[in-house]
Amino acid sequence: MALGGFPALAGVDLVVRCGELVALRGANGTGKSTLLRLCAGLAPLTRGSAHVLGFDVARQRDVVRTMVGLLGHDNGLYADLTARENVEFVAQLVGAGTNDVESALDRLGIDSRVAAARAGALSAGQRRRTALAALVVRRARLWLLDEPHAGLDGQARAELDGILRDATRSGATVVYTTHELEVPGARIPRTITLSGGIVARDVESADPS
Amino acid sequence: MKTGTTTTRVLGIFALLITTWVVVSAFFLTPADVVQGDSVRIMYAHVPTAWIAYLAFVTTAVASGLSLVRKHRTLGFDRVAGASAEVGVLFMAMTLITGSLWGRLTWGTFWQWDPRLTTTLFLFVTYVGYLAIRRVDVDPVRRARRSSVIALLAVLEIPLVHFSVVLWRSLHQEASVLNTDGDVRLDDLMLFTLFSGVVAFTLIFVWLVVHRQRLAAMSDVERLVGLDVAITARRAESTVGGGGI
Amino acid sequence: MNAILAIARKDLRIEWRTRTLLARVIPFALLVLVLFAVALDSEPLLLRAAAGLVWLAMLFAAMLLVQRSFDVETADHALDSLMSFVSSPSKVFFGKALSMFVQLFALAVVLLGAAVVLYGARVDGDSVVLLVTVLITATIGLSVVGTLYGVVVANMSGRDSLLPLLALPVLAPLLIGAARATEAALGSDTIDLANGWAWVALLVSYAVVFGSAGAVAFAPLAQSDS
Numbered sequence: 027m028a029l030g031g032f033p034a035l036a037g038v039d040l041v042v043r044c045g046e047l048v049a050l051r052g053a054n055g056t057g058k059s060t061l062l063r064l065c066a067g068l069a070p071l072t073r074g075s076a077h078v079l080g081f082d083v084a085r086q087r088d089v090v091r092t093m094v095g096l097l098g099h100d101n102g103l104y105a106d107l108t109a110r111e112n113v114e115f116v117a118q119l120v121g122a123g124t125n126d127v128e129s130a131l132d133r134l135g136i137d138s139r140v141a142a143a144r145a146g147a148l149s150a151g152q153r154r155r156t157a158l159a160a161l162v163v164r165r166a167r168l169w170l171l172d173e174p175h176a177g178l179d180g181q182a183r184a185e186l187d188g189i190l191r192d193a194t195r196s197g198a199t200v201v202y203t204t205h206e207l208e209v210p211g212a213r214i215p216r217t218i219t220l221s222g223g224i225v226a227r228d229v230e231s232a233d234p235s
Numbered sequence: 236m237k238t239g240t241t242t243t244r245v246l247g248i249f250a251l252l253i254t255t256w257v258v259v260s261a262f263f264l265t266p267a268d269v270v271q272g273d274s275v276r277i278m279y280a281h282v283p284t285a286w287i288a289y290l291a292f293v294t295t296a297v298a299s300g301l302s303l304v305r306k307h308r309t310l311g312f313d314r315v316a317g318a319s320a321e322v323g324v325l326f327m328a329m330t331l332i333t334g335s336l337w338g339r340l341t342w343g344t345f346w347q348w349d350p351r352l353t354t355t356l357f358l359f360v361t362y363v364g365y366l367a368i369r370r371v372d373v374d375p376v377r378r379a380r381r382s383s384v385i386a387l388l389a390v391l392e393i394p395l396v397h398f399s400v401v402l403w404r405s406l407h408q409e410a411s412v413l414n415t416d417g418d419v420r421l422d423d424l425m426l427f428t429l430f431s432g433v434v435a436f437t438l439i440f441v442w443l444v445v446h447r448q449r450l451a452a453m454s455d456v457e458r459l460v461g462l463d464v465a466i467t468a469r470r471a472e473s474t475v476g477g478g479g480i
Numbered sequence: 481m482n483a484i485l486a487i488a489r490k491d492l493r494i495e496w497r498t499r500t501l502l503a504r505v506i507p508f509a510l511l512v513l514v515l516f517a518v519a520l521d522s523e524p525l526l527l528r529a530a531a532g533l534v535w536l537a538m539l540f541a542a543m544l545l546v547q548r549s550f551d552v553e554t555a556d557h558a559l560d561s562l563m564s565f566v567s568s569p570s571k572v573f574f575g576k577a578l579s580m581f582v583q584l585f586a587l588a589v590v591l592l593g594a595a596v597v598l599y600g601a602r603v604d605g606d607s608v609v610l611l612v613t614v615l616i617t618a619t620i621g622l623s624v625v626g627t628l629y630g631v632v633v634a635n636m637s638g639r640d641s642l643l644p645l646l647a648l649p650v651l652a653p654l655l656i657g658a659a660r661a662t663e664a665a666l667g668s669d670t671i672d673l674a675n676g677w678a679w680v681a682l683l684v685s686y687a688v689v690f691g692s693a694g695a696v697a698f699a700p701l702a703q704s705d706s
Contacts, residue, residue: 066564091564102561104552106494118486119566164565303700357649364646371636381632384697385646388628391693392650399653399682403660 038225040218042201044079044167047194050203052220058203059098061220062170065201066096078168095166099173101157105146109136109156112145116160130162133196134189151182158189169193171202187214238449243442250438257435260428274340279428281333283436284326285355291323291440292362296390299383310455313379316386317369318447320362322440327359350404354397361389375455483566487575491549492582500548501583506590509541513594523600528670530599531662534591535618535655541587542580542622543644546630549576554635559702569699573627577694580623588615592662601666610676611665617683618658624687625650628694631701650690657682 038061042048050058063069064076067087076083078090103112110131117127131141134155140148145156154174161169169190175183190200219227261279268275295316302312334352335345346352369382421429495501516533520526526533553559559572566572592615595601603611629647633639657679664676 068564092567094564096561096564098557098560100557100560102558103556104490104494104558105555106497106552107490111490111493115486115490116565119483119562121482160561166565357652360645361649364642364649367645368632368636368642371638371642373636380700384701385632388650388693388697391689392653395653395682395686395689396649399656402678402682403656 038220038223040225040228042199044199045194045197046199046201046216047190047214048201048216048218049214050201050218050220052203052205052226054205056220057223058205058220059172062096062172062201062203065168066094066170067091068096093167094170095161095164095168096170097157097161097172097174099176101145101153102160103145103153103156105144107145108142109145109148109152109159110141112156113141113159113163117163120164122163122165126163130159133162133192134159135185149182150177151179151185154178154182154186155189158193162193167198169198169200169202171200173204174202175204238446238453243445246438246442246445250435250442253431253435253438257428257432260424260431265425265428266422271341274337277333277337277340279432281330281337282429283432284333285330286433287436287440288323288327288330288358290437291319291326291444292358292389294319294444295323295362295365295386299386302379302383303387309379310375311452313375313383314448314451314455315444316383317366318444318451320365320369320386321447322443324359324362324366326436326440327355327362331355331359348404350397350401353400353404354393357396357400358389358393361392365389375458483568483571484575484578487562487572488578488582491552491576491579494552495579495583501545501587505541505544505583506587508544509537509587509591510594512537512540513591513598517598526599527601528668530595530601531666531668532655532659533599534588534595534662535658537591538584538588538619538622538658539648539651539655542584542626543647545580545583545587546626546647547633547640547643549580549627550630550634559631559634563699563702569702570695572702573631573694573698576630577623577627577691580627581619584619584622584626585615588619595666603665604667607665607667607673607676610673610680611662613680614658614661614665614676614683617680617687618654618661621654621658621683621687621690622651624691624694625654628690628697628701631698634702654683654686657686 038057050061052058060069064071065078065083067083067090071084079093081089081093083090103109104115107115110127113127113130114124117123136152136155136159140152145153148156158169171190174186174190178186190202194200214231216228216230218225218229257279261276265276265279267273298312298316298319302309302316305312334355338347339345365382365385368385369378371378373381513533516529516537517526520529550559553562562572563569592601592603592611596603625647629643629650632646633642636642660671661676661679661683664671664673664679
């Protein structure tokens with residue numbers, strides 16, 4: 027992809043509606059991460075087009091950037107700041123207030139004890155939540171999460187699923203990737219399976235909430 | 236695969252012929268200098284190498300600028316910039332070596348902290364750093380962008396270095412030894428030989444850069460093929476793993 | 481402006497918590513000054529070289545601080561996420577340069593104090609204005625160039641040796657200017673005060689040139705997209 031020689035995605039034709047929660051499945055190398063990076067304006071489109079909330083990703087990248095929250099394998103936290111300070115830092119940069127910080131921490135179930143701990147000392151699940159709280163504070167409208175379940179234990183996974191469902195209820199659209207073919211116990215409204223750079227399957231469950 | 240074409244071969248032959256003429260003329264036909272004697276003959280190598288080094292760094296700067304602006308040709312211009320900087324560092328090393336040998340013979344010392352020498356030395360180190368960062372293995376487009384920015388920053392740096400060194404030296408009253416530099420009287424044959432040297436070295440420079448950047452293009456292609464193989468392997472893996480879908 | 485201050489405050493808070501400057505960089509720089517004294521072994525020579533040695537130690541210490549400043553950003557890819565939503569990339573550049581300035585200025589004051597104590601340098605009343613101006617302008621230049629080349633090598637393997645190789649030649653004019661102007665301010669016989677102010681002019685243009693270059697070049701250097 028980098029050399030422009032080999033497209034990581036061959037032909038993906040996909041519409042995700044506002045407020046949807048979508049799981050992108052597929053084994054390693056099927057182009058899931060590339061699709062997310064593409065939607066965030068971080069990977070070049072060799073052909074075709076991509077729109078996020080009505081904005082062209084290639085042409086209006088700066089607008090798209092502010093609306094999209096891409097969370098990769100790393101959380102983008104400063105290990106020597108506390109969880110709250112990390113979220114506050116993001117809040118200061120986007121002009122959000124103290125109330126926004128508190129409500130974001132609250133929504134993600136980060137209690138005051140966790141919020142006052144150094145991010146470097148938190149568990150993987152707590153760090154992921156702190157990173158998601160930063161997305162809430164940024165008012166990111168499209169959450170693109172690359173393997174958000176990786177490194178979390180069973181309970182933390184279930185909690186994360188709950189958090190993502192909550193996020194869609196408050197207006198965010200969430201697309202996340204997973205390389206696992208079945209997520210036990212998770213009720214995901216829509217599952218898209220990528221294979222060889224194309225959409226192999228697109229299933230909407232009958233019970234979307 | 237080869238990097239030679241008819242054009243480069245013709246170029247190479249011309250470079251060789253003119254270089255032969257310069258060698259013969261510099262050693263046997265041109266007269267020795269009244270003051271400097273035979274040591275003046277170093278000039279025929281020293282001046283052209285310095286000219287090529289500066290030409291190379293200008294080429295690098297221009298190619299880097301183009302690499303940033305012309306997005307669809309980023310990698311092509313970047314290869315030219317890198318090739319030219321490599322040749323430039325080589326010629327600048329030769330400039331410094333021939334210069335200090337000449338200095339030893341005419342001023343009795345290998346090195347003088349004069350503005351021109353000092354600037355040249357910093358320029359040399361700057362491009363050694365530029366080449367070092369090019370060797371760091373990253374995604375080629377990212378490397379192209381990063382090295383282009385560094386090459387353009389070097390363009391900002393050089394006048395500042397030069398200006399500060401001139402100011403630095405002007406406060407000391409010891410720079411006058413270098414005035415002998417301008418005292419060489421050049422007759423027509425000497426001028427013609429010097430000019431031929433510049434032409435010969437320019438041809439060699441072009442020849443080297445063309446070959447070097449073609450080589451870089453080939454290694455990029457090789458890398459791409461390697462990447463293709465890796466992606467195919469990864470996909471094959473995923474088809475096997477995803478058999479249950 | 482708020483974003484610049486927020487980024488600088490964040491860096492300084494991390495510094496205060498980890499004490500990299502206080503516990504490692506300041507002792508290192510002082511050690512360099514002591515070692516110079518031992519190596520040169522001549523008091524008149526030391527007095528003559530004091531200004532240059534202080535700034536050389538500043539440059540070495542700046543290399544350590546710059547790397548630390550970007551290690552903090554890249555450890556968990558915080559810079560990538562910061563670049564993705566900050567309203568203007570140049571704010572990240574100026575924010576990080578500002579925190580670098582605060583730390584380097586503190587270091588410069590400590591090192592000049594050490595030069596007075598260890599090398600017997602004198603600071604006269606009439607040259608204090610020049611001295612403070614030199615400290616500020618040279619430290620600004622050092623901060624912007626350090627931040628600019630810090631992002632170049634951020635997250636790169638072998639960055640600890642690449643940073644000095646890239647940044648020190650660029651810092652050469654700053655070293656010459658800062659050392660000469662400081663020498664003038666310390667009441668050296670070789671340079672008078674008026675010449676010192678000429679060097680300040682060079683330091684100001686240096687800071688302006690690389691400050692503007694950094695504001696423009698930071699985005700293409702920091703963004704990880706291709």
